[in-house]
Amino acid sequence: MSRLAANLRIIGALGRRSIRQTFRRPQLMAPIIIFPTLLLAVQTGGAGSAVNLPAFPEVNGFLDFMLAGAMIQSALLAGNSGGIALAVDIEMGFTDRLLAAPISRFAIVLGRLAGTAALGAFSAVYYVVLGLIFGARIEEGVIGVLLMIAFVTLAAIAFGGIGAAIALRSGSASVVQGLFPLVFVILFLSSAFFPYELMLEPAATVAEFNPVSFIVEGVRDPVISTLTGEDAWKAFASIAAIGGISLGLSSLALRHRLRVGS
């Protein structure tokens, strides 16, 4: 077996463990599915008439607009949950078991991110199905759905890198869990739940340039209109930038942990 194939097999095994861990620990699964679903239900039920506001994007319904927000919220929280799970592994010494095995050190991070990516894809499919059941219409059809799943999956990896970096640096699940409220601040200061054109300053400017907004728009675009290349590449560039930074930070945090040995 080639070295690459062997490493991919190890990353796959660690990814599967990560998925099982999430499904077996409700407190890791709840943020990915239950919280965004509740928020989606409350917002579409309570603020559906927002679509009638002037300057609100043209959509078939508020649910169509909100789906992308729920998906990115889920991807952000999947990243946070992955970070918590990694920190729990460090706290209970499971990471030492992995470090004592003849595997690439970064495979530990990549295995965790592989699991987070799978959970991101799972949540994207879940929200697409949920949306379709409750009357959403995806303008771009199957191609649009595939693009949405791809963006949410990649976004989960990018956000997962941030969770992993903090977990590796702090080694504390409670520190990573402490980021939970920050996820909502980032989301509410983006176009996830409301068009930034209708926000007050300075929130509108922050949301306009928030990379999360670009990702949300990239996921939303195939739902509410025919695909535009501009939204797609902006989303991809934002994911790549966040992913590059977060994986770089994870690598530094891992090196620091290996150096200090605690």
Added chain:
Amino acid sequence: MSAIEVRGIEREFEGGVKAVRGVDLDVAAGEIYAFLGPNGAGKTTTVRMLTTLLRPTGGTARVAGHDVVSEAGAVRESIGVALQEAALDPLMTGRELIRLQATLHRLPRAEGERKAEALLDRVGLQDAADRRVGTYSGGMRRRLDLASALVHEPRVLFLDEPTTGLDPVSRKGIWEEVRKLNADGATVFLTTQYLEEADQLADRVGIIAGGLIVAEGTPRELKAQVGKPHREVERAREVVATLGRPLPAKDGLVLLELEGGAGQVAPVVRALDEAGLAVESLDLVEPTLDDVFVAKTGRHLETEDEAPAEEAA
């Protein structure tokens, strides 16, 4: 050839705390070496350096012929590690854990599955293999940890306090397994804070205190260095044997069952005094409920700890 060769290894942590201050070690292939010391003596830090989990800040170490810093990957391929407190994921099943360990050691899938089944059988966990580790008793966790460390048939096995917190029966089960592994050819390096464990298991013992090895040798050699008290205890045993029924006791103690209870203490003290033996302390011990349990059932109550977890699920 040395399986483990350590020269002046040191580890200083941030803040200037030196946990290990220049340890030299030579463990021969096929030997069981026990690192004995209290908490904070530097045992675990030394093991973490030898298993490549922690970089030494001074000195050198070779394990299975490989340098722990420059050839860390080769060291990891040659060693099996069972860490303190059995670092197991409580959400995984026993079978999942051993199969994951086989994958980490790059065993082909079919071979990994075969090894996992054989090891689960070997440590008596086949019936509990599909239960989550969180439902296992302490003894079962240690056995699983040991099995997972063996999946790639390591040449050198590191066991960090393998029996800490276990009941006597589980402890003896682990000892048996360690002896079998050693008989199969594995070099075993174990840390312990139990004198009896080192005495029972090890070919050689290193006593570590304050990050330094303060004594090293076979258990017999080490005991001979402080032999006089042992001889006196033996003499005391002989002197009082006629006054009651001698019972098995820990090193340095003489345990005597007195039919007449407290009324017979004075003759015991007199006999020891006449023999010229100074008594450090003398206690009159009332029977415990465990003694009652042993008398009625023929086994210790603490051996029952494991049963509910074994039978659960």
